[in-house]
Amino acid sequence: MDGPLIDPHGRTVDYLRVSVTDRCDFRCVYCMSEDMSFLPKKDVLSLEEIELICSAFIYRGVKKLRLTGGEPLVRRNVMWLFRKLSRHLKTHALEELTITTNGSQLERFADELSDIGIRRINVSLDTLDPEKFSSITRWGRLDNVKRGLEVAKRANIKIKINTVALRGVNDNEFDNLISWCGDEGFDITFIEVMPMGEIGDSARLDQYMPLSMVRAQLNNSWTLKDIAYKTAGPARYVKVEETGGRIGFITPMTHNFCETCNRVRLTCTGMLYMCLGQEDRADLRTAVKADDGGDSLMAAIDEAIGRKPKGHDFIIDRRRQDPSNPRHMSVTGG
């Protein structure tokens, strides 16, 4: 129960993503239904319990930690968790503490995040058209997110925009998003829509757009050069000669990146998913609540990593109207 976490396929697990809440102040059409029901509070781990689990993973060699959700910045007192975890940055046990956010609360929290040691964040933004923004997110306001981005930029936080490519929705805006990111000094990553969770209609099937198509479209307007740049995530990057910015592509549907998968995901109820595309999960909740100095927790983590599967199995299939994975993205945080 010591040393790095190595799975049965020889991959070292050094990246943990934690969904700190399943709740959100947006209702993005590809992610949630309008009338989502959320977990009762009693099922959600306390921030102290989340901190204990994260610290156990860091002790076992996790170097990158991303807090996500739901919307992580709507969880009450989440800054306590950031502050507490930031001690691992100071000792260099942790290389990076970061967040994926919809940006709605950034205006309020960006300075504090910077102060704590957050150097890089991902902000999800699918359009620069205020009306379209409100229709995709149902409850969000673009001007609010833009103000948050300004504050984060001034606080010296590097920003990567995450854009879900949606055919017939934002596919006429990619060029505009790329020039805007170039002007602002942001990187941008395009994501394929994934069949996660029941969202109340079958729109996702029509909106699915392979990123090979996105890239072909971009080649008409930009000079894209493949580069070796890598983050802890699965994106492949190109450089845009005209703007100097980077574009990433995350293609779970058309490219299998499982062979280099270094990550596991913890839900806010304490379930550890060893693969985004598989149902198997390990219960860390019981273990973190056991009052035995962390022994049960370490044993549960080892047992879970020993079950990490080789790969996933997503399919968007028009014959099947049910999502191939019934879990919502807000449970595991993408």
Ligand code: SAM
């Ligand atoms: N609320 C935060 C946000 O939106 O950035 C963090 C959680 S959100 C679930 C994380 C990422 O998952 C976002 O970039 C979002 O666009 C993406 N996402 C949600 N549902 C998706 C789906 N069905 N397919 C692909 N990406 C999805």
Ligand code: SF4
């Ligand atoms: Fe909320 Fe993020 Fe899902 Fe949108 S993608 S509903 S912001 S969790």
